[in-house]
Amino acid sequence: xxxxxxxxxxxxxxxxxxxxxxxxxxxxxxxxxxxxxxxxxxxxxxxxxxxxxxxxxxxxxxxxxxxxxxxxxxxxxxxxxxxxxxxxxxxxxxxxxxxxxxxxxxxxxxxxxxxxxxxxxxxxxxxxxxxxxxxxxxxxxxxxxxxxxxxxxxxxxxxxxxxxxxxxxxxxxxxxxxxxxxxxxxxxxxxxxxxxxxxxxxxxxxxxxxxxxxxxxxxxxxxxxxxxxxxxxxxxxxxxxxxxxxxxxxxxxxxxxxxxxxxxxxxxxxxxxxxxxxxxxxxxxxxxxxxxxxxxxxxxxxxxxxxxxxxxxxxxxxxxxxxxxxxxxxxxxxxxxxxxxxxxxxxxxxx
Amino acid sequence: xxxxxxxxxxxxxxxxxxxxxxxxxxxxxxxxxxxxxxxxxxxxxxxxxxxxxxxxxxxxxxxxxxxxxxxxxxxxxxxxxxxxxxxxxxxxxxxxxxxxxxxxxxxxxxxxxxxxxxxxxxxxxxxxxxxxxxxxxxxxxxxxxxxxxxxxxxxxxxxxxxxxxxxxxxxxxxxxxxxxxxxxxxxxxxxxxxxxxxxxxxxxxxxxxxxxxxxxxxxxxxxxxxxxxxxxxxxxxxxxxxxxxxxxxxxxxxxxxxxxxxxxxxxxxxxxxxxxxxxxxxxxxxxxxxxxxxxxxxxxxxxxxxxxxxxxxxxxxxxxxxxxxxxxxxxxxxxxxxxxxxxxxxxxxxx
Numbered sequence: 154x155x156x157x158x159x160x161x162x163x164x165x166x167x168x169x170x171x172x173x174x175x176x177x178x179x180x181x182x183x184x185x186x187x188x189x190x191x192x193x194x195x196x197x198x199x200x201x202x203x204x205x206x207x208x209x210x211x212x213x214x215x216x217x218x219x220x221x222x223x224x225x226x227x228x229x230x231x232x233x234x235x236x237x238x239x240x241x242x243x244x245x246x247x248x249x250x251x252x253x254x255x256x257x258x259x260x261x262x263x264x265x266x267x268x269x270x271x272x273x274x275x276x277x278x279x280x281x282x283x284x285x286x287x288x289x290x291x292x293x294x295x296x297x298x299x300x301x302x303x304x305x306x307x308x309x310x311x312x313x314x315x316x317x318x319x320x321x322x323x324x325x326x327x328x329x330x331x332x333x334x335x336x337x338x339x340x341x342x343x344x345x346x347x348x349x350x351x352x353x354x355x356x357x358x359x360x361x362x363x364x365x366x367x368x369x370x371x372x373x374x375x376x377x378x379x380x381x382x383x384x385x386x387x388x389x390x391x392x393x394x395x396x397x398x399x400x401x402x403x404x405x406x407x408x409x410x411x412x413x414x415x416x417x418x419x420x421x422x423x424x425x426x427x428x429x430x431x432x433x434x435x436x437x438x439x440x441x442x443x444x445x446x447x448x449x450x451x452x453x454x455x456x457x458x459x460x461x462x463x464x465x466x467x468x469x470x471x472x473x474x475x476x477x478x479x480x481x482x483x484x485x486x487x488x489x490x491x492x493x494x495x496x497x498x499x500x501x502x503x504x
Numbered sequence: 505x506x507x508x509x510x511x512x513x514x515x516x517x518x519x520x521x522x523x524x525x526x527x528x529x530x531x532x533x534x535x536x537x538x539x540x541x542x543x544x545x546x547x548x549x550x551x552x553x554x555x556x557x558x559x560x561x562x563x564x565x566x567x568x569x570x571x572x573x574x575x576x577x578x579x580x581x582x583x584x585x586x587x588x589x590x591x592x593x594x595x596x597x598x599x600x601x602x603x604x605x606x607x608x609x610x611x612x613x614x615x616x617x618x619x620x621x622x623x624x625x626x627x628x629x630x631x632x633x634x635x636x637x638x639x640x641x642x643x644x645x646x647x648x649x650x651x652x653x654x655x656x657x658x659x660x661x662x663x664x665x666x667x668x669x670x671x672x673x674x675x676x677x678x679x680x681x682x683x684x685x686x687x688x689x690x691x692x693x694x695x696x697x698x699x700x701x702x703x704x705x706x707x708x709x710x711x712x713x714x715x716x717x718x719x720x721x722x723x724x725x726x727x728x729x730x731x732x733x734x735x736x737x738x739x740x741x742x743x744x745x746x747x748x749x750x751x752x753x754x755x756x757x758x759x760x761x762x763x764x765x766x767x768x769x770x771x772x773x774x775x776x777x778x779x780x781x782x783x784x785x786x787x788x789x790x791x792x793x794x795x796x797x798x799x800x801x802x803x804x805x806x807x808x809x810x811x812x813x814x815x816x817x818x819x820x821x822x823x824x825x826x827x828x829x830x831x832x833x834x835x836x837x838x839x840x841x842x843x844x845x846x847x848x849x850x851x852x853x854x855x
Contacts (some may be wrong), residue, residue: 162630164622165544174620177648186649192622193612196629197636197643209644211609216565222611222664226649236592258562259546260573263661264615269525271515275543279513282547293560294664297539299530300575300853306655311613313573313645317565401701502651 154254159197165191170461177497181390181436186399206326207251207386210318216320219254221245224311228502230277232348234362235312240438242284243367245314247387250369251441253324253376254316256450259285260294261312266305277308288367290314315445321380329404333472336443338371339364339459339465340416341393345500346433359394366439371462376454379449389504391495395434396442397480398494408480410470414419432493433482436503442463444472513793515741516542528848532741535848537750557677558602558737561669568669570605572596575662579853581628584700585713588661589628591789593635594718596665598738600790601720604675604727605667610636611645612663617656624757628659639718641665672731679734679754680755684823685801687794689722689808690715690816691767692744695774695785696851710771717790723814730800739788740855742846746785747793748831749845759831760840761821785846787854795823 164172167187176182194202194340208221225241242259249256261281265274285292343364350361368387375382384404386396393415421444425432439462445453451470457463480492515523522727528535543767545553559572576592593610601605612632616625636643694715701712717843726733735755737747743765754761768783776783796804801819808814831843 162623162626163510164626168622172622174616174618174622174625174650176618176650176652178616179648183650189646192629193646193648196626196633197646198633199614199643202643202646209609209772211644212668213608214565214567214569216567218565218666220609220611220645220666222613222645222662223616223647224613224649224662226615226651253604258560258571260571260664261548262573262613262664264573264575264660265525265529267525267527271519271523271525271543272513274525275515275547278543278547282549285548291554292550293562294571294573295540295544295548295553296574296662297530297536297544298575298853299525299527299658300577300657300660301527303654304657306651309615309649309651309660311573311575311647312615313662314571315564315666316570327659363558378638476778502649 165195168238169193173358176501179320180498181395182253182495182497184372203425207248208254210252219249219252219316219318221248222308222311222313224309225503225504226309226502227348228306229351230307232351232363233360234347236277236280236363236499238280239284240365241310241363242281242288242311244504245312246288246290246367246369249314249316250372251385251387252318253372254318256288256290256314256369258312259290259312261310262296263290264309265297265299266307267299267302269307271495315458317497323425324382324385326384326400326403327401329406329444329472331382331406331446331472331474333383333444334447334456334468335410335470336445336450336468337393337416338436338441338463340418341420341437341440342421342425342432342435344438346421348503349500357420357424361420361424364437366462368439368441368462371457371460374456375443379453380442381443382445384444386442388440388492390436392434392436393442394492395494401480402478405477407473407476409473411483413485414467414469416465416467433492433497438504453493483488514545518542527852531849532746533846533848534634538844547599548829552824553799558599559605561603569669570600570603570667570669572599573662573664574599575660576855577853578661578699578855580702580780581658581812583702584711584818585698585718587628587631588659590598590635592640592661592663593632594716594789595837595855596663597639597718598719600667601723602666602736602738603669604673604723605669607639607641607665607667607720610641610665611662612643612661613647615656616648616650617658618650618653619807620826621659625659675733675736676752677735677751680751680757680795680823681734682757682825683798684734684795685798685819686761686821687746687796687801687805687817688767689814691769692788693772693776693783693786694769695789696854697772699854700851708771708775712771714774715790717813719790719792719813722808722811725811726794726804730796730804732797732800733794735795737793737817739791739793741787743785743787744793745843746845749775752831753829758824759821760824762834764821764836765818767816781850782786785850786799789855
């Protein structure tokens with residue numbers, strides 16, 4: 154056979170240190186950002202991909218549409234508080250919600266490994282269906298592929314989603330303004346530690362459960378209280394640290410926050426200390442961060458706290474003019490430290 | 505840990521013969537149909553999924569939208585005439601085109617296996633970008649996951665797509681009418697045999713190349729010549745045999761076609777005879793079948809033949825009132841045979 158010709162493709166310089174894909178390229182940190190910016194966004198010549206928004210914002214049929222995609226490869230498939238099916242629905246619902254959209258339709262693409270028990274697939278599908286009903290979305294399109302045993306891990310699921318965005322919504326990673334208050338919607342690290350604890354066979358006094366949940370209802374409440382929310386992001390791979398760094402860079406602003414104000418469950422904190430992990434870097438699947446004009450922040454926070462998914466919301470910091478692109482944490486002992494984007498892999502296959 | 509509870513999920517009866525997923529569940533034949541109808545469509549309670557249309561047809565923002573998803577797991581990644589990247593773009597463009605939509609935006613979800621050479625990923629991305637430019641679509645959203653070595657096969661790609669459908673288009677698997685002429689757009693089996701020949705190390709006198717191509721331009725031409733096209737399907741997994749059976753069942757009509765009129769390349773026919781395969785069951789990635797009212801068929805065919813992708817189009821048969829749900833082929837020796845839906849797996853991992 155004659156190999157197809159490729160018009161002089163050469164590896165972009167920032168990727169040359171890694172001749173092969175490593176786990177860190179999927180971890181939500183700097184290595185993944187490099188891959189997206191220097192390979193995918195560069196090849197597809199699409200500035201949307203380089204902006205790292207959770208969903209693309211498209212004009213279609215005279216209205217505004219949000220469009221997003223996410224693949225789920227979590228291991229194990231079932232974990233305390235959830236499973237891959239529920240995660241696949243909520244994850245894409247949340248990516249739509251973070252652009253202020255009303256999530257409407259999902260697609261589901263299944264890559265099944267030969268030998269997957271039909272009962273496992275049934276339980277996962279059942280869980281997806283229940284998550285769809287809970288979130289008020291419909292699965293409108295699907296696809297099924299089967300790969301040979303040893304070329305998968307039971308099941309991988311891709312969900313893509315579309316939703317409509319109201320005309321007056323202006324939420325984007327570039328929209329943070331100096332003075333904005335930074336609100337997180339609840340305790341951090343629950344999902345990552347829950348998955349990790351099953352995988353590593355760890356048990357804690359209190360069971361740590363994934364926080365997987367659809368956040369569009371909470372976002373609606375927030376937008377009613379504070380229509381001028383500037384930025385919204387769910388805190389998935391790379392955790393709060395990754396998201397704050399991405400927003401600081403996209404908006405060319407500095408960020409300061411108070412570590413002692415970050416909501417954390419005692420059990421998660423204990424697990425992190427035992428394992429040498431920083432909860433700021435750990436994935437969540439039902440938590441968001443919002444950048445809100447200071448004068449609206451208390452009102453927004455109050456509205457959030459009246460919702461089950463925002464009961465433990467807290468204002469943790471603010472956007473500053475100093476050190477653009479840099480995230481600084483005030484520590485419990487009164488000092489400060491730079492919180493950088495995680496480089497590579499902390500907890501692989503967490504979503 | 506306590507496993508999540510599943511409200512009495514039990515395996516639907518038609519799936520009970522298979523306690524585990526086998527390759528046939530992804531092959532486009534009866535086993536895959538059973539899985540979709542009795543598990544996915546039943547759980548998601550969504551009649552759209554049971555109708556087996558190539559793309560969902562949604563009302564949104566006061567207009568009509570097509571939405572579809574497809575995962576690509578082809579092995580090997582590069583084959584004569586194409587690669588997984590080009591396939592992933594054209595496949596989803598074609599699913600949109602088959603509902604009469606103008607394809608506009610795609611998402612790209614990558615599942616990369618640890619160890620994949622960066623250069624391979626670069627070549628595939630470059631190929632996707634070129635296919636997007638050729639088809640006039642944009643990749644608007646992306647996602648990257650990495651799985652451990654031994655849990656993938658280099659790269660799997662999911663593409664989902666959205667496009668707009670003009671108000672007057674009425675194409676659906678249920679719309680075949682008695683008397684309709686059945687047109688195929690060109691030679692069958694090229695893609696499947698091209699991939700298979702690399703995988704099995706076969707060489708033929710003439711190189712057989714994949715027919716991967718975007719078909720929405722051809723569809724536009726057809727709709728201009730024959731606005732009342734009733735059904736359109738691209739002939740992917742399961743080939744012409746699977747599609748004709750699905751349309752006969754969806755429309756509750758009979759189908760008759762003349763085997764000698766089905767366009768075939770000599771080399772593909774020779775390969776099929778050598779391998780004991782029936783070209784009617786083999787996957788194509790740049791061919792479609794159309795059901796067109798008889799009085800418009802010649803005009804539609806003429807318009808197709810003036811396009812590069814329809815040069816070898818042919819009318820192969822018609823829709824009949826007899827034997828609803830059954831597809832009958834007139835054979836070269838003057839007899840006839842029932843062409844059933846393929847049961848399970850002919851050529852695994854062909855797309």
